[in-house]
Amino acid sequence: MKRPTIADIARRAGVSKGAVSYALNGQPGVSEATRQRIVAIAQEIGFNPNSAARALSGARARAVGLTLNRPARILGIEPWFMGLISGFESELSSRSYGLTLQVVGSEEQEIEVYRRWWGERRIDGVIVTDLREDDIRIPVLQQLQLPAVIIGGPGETGDIPQLWSDDAGAITEAVRYLVALGHRRIARVGGLPGLLHTQARTRAFEQVTTALGLVEAVTVPSDYTGEEGGRATRRLLIEADRPTAIIYDNDVMAVAGLAVAQEMGLSVPGDLSIVAWDDSPLCSLVHPPLTALTRDIAEYGAHAVRQLLAAIDGKELGSIEAGAAHLTPRGSTAPPR
Amino acid sequence: MKRPTIADIARRAGVSKGAVSYALNGQPGVSEATRQRIVAIAQEIGFNPNSAARALSGARARAVGLTLNRPARILGIEPWFMGLISGFESELSSRSYGLTLQVVGSEEQEIEVYRRWWGERRIDGVIVTDLREDDIRIPVLQQLQLPAVIIGGPGETGDIPQLWSDDAGAITEAVRYLVALGHRRIARVGGLPGLLHTQARTRAFEQVTTALGLVEAVTVPSDYTGEEGGRATRRLLIEADRPTAIIYDNDVMAVAGLAVAQEMGLSVPGDLSIVAWDDSPLCSLVHPPLTALTRDIAEYGAHAVRQLLAAIDGKELGSIEAGAAHLTPRGSTAPPR
DNA sequence: AGAGTCTACTGAACCGGGTAAGTTGCTGAG
């Protein structure tokens, strides 16, 4: 089956290629009657503009890129990325932009992918996650002048727009809630310590626990995986004065922590209360269902795409703070026995 | 920063554009000395061929497409798709192909996406999942002559190559194992009944349970979500002669089933044994860890991509049966009390 | 020596859109 081109439409409409292009793109230069005739023909023969030809002349690829820097076995179970992707899509598909994905193994590889995408003109912009201190990806993006939006932070990103949420406020709410229930020994199992949003959470956790006079409110660094989250939990629970509540930096570690508690014969929430960061179906799936810090990840992703498309169009929206996560109490939190 | 083109290389090397193209693509027509000089210059200035220009002349977009037909909230937690994607990537990135993703809401929408991708020449082929009986996507793919590989089945797909695994063998192994442990009342919570591989599993489950003389070995249809899986489990466990073992068609439903059992005060594996289909970190995350039917999903995906790239190159590999899943016993199965 | 062959290129067309510049034909003002 041959793909229809604007030349086919032009022939059938008895006009030139240029007129067809003007008509289909809503540009002035054709009469309303001709435009409607051309649009009707395009509809009829099922015309879709060749994206390569368009990209070649218009310099717009109509696609954005996303790299996933996580080992394969974690990706599958991390609801976070898929939630983001769904959010991206909802915004992209309505403007008929594509999403190009690439799994990478390191930040260096990620940079290589950005360079290649840029050189190939494959994408118009990228969405960057996992912002770090002195992030080595930022100077590359600036040098390439590749439109980008960074999710995570806040941090120093030069003129690259960011999107972050008020993690400090959320964690403060969670700690206050646990204290109100009567907990005094609260611990936290953190995400990758190198990430800026993890650091922001750690600082906020320290501040609020100090302010409330909680002793031994430690953060155990971890890496978002179930294995590490479980190990960290075990280390916390074998202490003589073990915590009565643990806040986890993601849902996967929280579920792993729940399993460790059960394995050690502790009842949740009787002996241990659990709060997960980032609500996902996973939290409602287990027994007891987990109290979580909920935020709309898909909406978060959609927001990032809107910022990116604006940047691509040359309209800088600047950095934006999205709504903070809020506490969704479920069965995993209760007053300590 | 200006993107380097072959014209830049040609100027610096003192040859024509054509010679540069031959040199970089390993075509005959340039001397070895010239080729090395050109490659060195390309390296030095960081040249990447413009993918649009390439697609426009060579008719190869160097990208493959994947649609995800699941509601957003399920996608995040279904390790299956992300596992597949990781597998795709490992094979695609080594040949510097891209992966274009699109979330869709229905098969009709999925077909629209295929038509658009084809018209736009955005991709060279697609990977199709969730094969159904009399699948309406197949005639469209054939009409468009869009190279494709179908994951799932086996079923009638005309000349479109398929990739499937021996689900019948795997489920037979699981049932035999449970019977060997002493179980006589075994139930199954199935996936979406419309999918061909679900039907194959259902038939095989019926056959093996009949052959072993198990009465009341029912399959409760479900939809792969935790909610539905939990509901189906509850329905099974309130029966007077409730099953002592349940096989679930995916890991998410199995975890939900475990939670329901715990919520009803049943011990796993004491009162109820659980087997999950498709092993993922999720199965090892919960307590007790779930016995699962393990297969290498990433390898499965990589295999599909190899088939697809062969089809794109005009070399039909035909339909292939991948290795069957095998049983990984963990703490969720034991002899019934 | 002259014809034929081969290597190593060059030049130009081509892919399918976008768009600046040019060309009509018509209207209306002076």
Place this chain on the structure above:
DNA sequence: CTCAGCAACTTACCCGGTTCAGTAGACTCT
């Protein structure tokens, strides 16, 4: 009547690769 001005086009070139049809020069063969 003439000419400016405008709408409604057409023409032609551009994007950056690939590829086919030459062609110059070296080399071989008789």
